[in-house]
Amino acid sequence: MTAAHMHADSPAIQTIDVRRVYKSRSGFTFGGQKAGKSVTALDGVSLTIQKGELFGLLGRNGAGKTTLIKILTTLLAPTSGEAYVDGLDVNKYVIPIRKKIAMVSGGEQSGYGILTVREQLWMFAQFYGVPSQAAHKKIDQLLEAVGLGDQANQKVYALSTGMRQRMNLCRALVSDPEILFLDEPTVGLDVEASRIVRNYVRSWMQEQRGRTVLLTTHYMFEADELCDRVAIINHGQIVAQGETDDLKKGLQEHARFQFELAEWAPAFEEELKQSRGVVSAQSMHQKGKVSVQIALENEEYITSAMQTISSAGGHVLTLRRIEPTLEEVFMRLVGTADDEKSAGEDEEK
């Protein structure tokens, strides 16, 4: 089977039980290394990302996110397991994969400060064989799209952090990749710059079907806003993956609601707690208003809970359902994984 045949209907990215172990060096001798401590960065990672997906990989520092990206971008070899990009084995089809991918990292200082923005982008376009005329046309389009049109002839060293990162995004897209790896692309950026980057990533994907993005981020709201699906990685292992809504629903044991009352009577809370299907009820007094949070066995019990309040003389001003955030999902899963790990370690001791 040739490389050309292999990627016809393949997922954009697939990893099967990928492990990566780093051996730290305690000393160096030419042509070899002294034995040192081993660190397992990835421990059996299996993921499938379909073409056209914007997939988020969430994890703490050192969880293994960047290591996985390095493997998929052919910069690092997996210790064991299999990794494919567009159906191509990262160990065997290095050049065909490199033609299809690009990467932007957070805080990236690549390129040369002495060049202008336009020259810098042109230089990287040359490494992908883009003819000069086509490269300049593409550069103009990209710079306009990310709001850097008037900075094209500015020297790179004079750019702010936000402008530089927007230029880095253009650098990655100038070769028109099929799969884009974004490794914490908005880290250290201000709100406006982050928003421009996020908006452009989304619109870039919509421009052409089949474009794929693998995004790693610390910012849960960013993943929530951008990603179709996410995976949470902790200590080199995927602890959860799926659509963000499914992950949130999976976390929610009870349906939670919040409502505001015009007036408060102490009897309300007791009445609510005795109402059918109510697991808990808690009132808060803020700025002259009364806010009540209730947890229900099932969302259908909200009607009877509201009737209970009305019967007791309460007047409901607003009502909304409380959805768990991705951050809560992350903290619950990563916290749980860490708790289990430390419990296991305690048992071993």
Add this chain to the structure above:
Amino acid sequence: MEPAQQQNLKTSQWRESLRLGWRTLIGRAYPRIVSAAREPDWVFYEVALPVLQVIAFGFVYKSLGRPQYTGFVVLGGAMLAFWTNVLWSMAGQLHWERQTGNLELYLMAPSSMLWILAGMAFGGMVATLFRSIVILLIGSLIFGVTYQIVSAPLLILIFILTMVALYGLGSMLSSLYLMYNREVWAIQEVMQDPISLITGFYFPVRALGGIIGGLASVIPLTLGLDGMRQMLFPQLGQSFLPPGIEIAILGVLALLFLVGASWSLTYIEKLAKIEGRLSLKWQ
């Protein structure tokens, strides 16, 4: 697929690969060439300081009653610019490129790293050639050096072979330097002055004797300088080896270093991918 079609496909892929390589070379050479024009302080560091050194050695020869040797010094000073460029902007370059994150992007591109190195070499050569010519002109004017060209084609051939071999050596060292990390500064410092001494930048290498001169010939500048001096100052003698032999050795060195660069780059990239040294800046 028919054999003829297969042949056409191969030819087309080969052409595409060559086109990509050429664009990479030009792309990577570009910052080196434009930076020479955009950083005026290079005039002081890379022309004024070497000229001062040339003047110092020139006056030493003059005071010793050997003014005819000032031409040796001026040519040596001009060629020293290439050695400095190879050491700091070729051999150590991939190490610095890794620190800035460029190395990852170079490796991720579909073009071969050899074309990136070729671009670095070409850009460095062009920029340094200009500096070298300025040093040569100023030195020649100050000491009134006269050149008696024996054979222009041979002179050009020796210069080109020296450059190819020298930048081939730089390319080979650059990939080997990826094995080292913070030690690079120390290695560079160690290589700079001793090499400047034994390659005979400011005196005929013949003065060092056959053994040291032979060992120094591993650095292409040794024989390159000696050959160029024979082509420009025939009246002084002092040649280390006949020009024909020097050309042959330079040709072999050029080939060896280019093959060595290709091999070491492939080997180091493979090793670095296994050990994770391409991206871990802290190692």
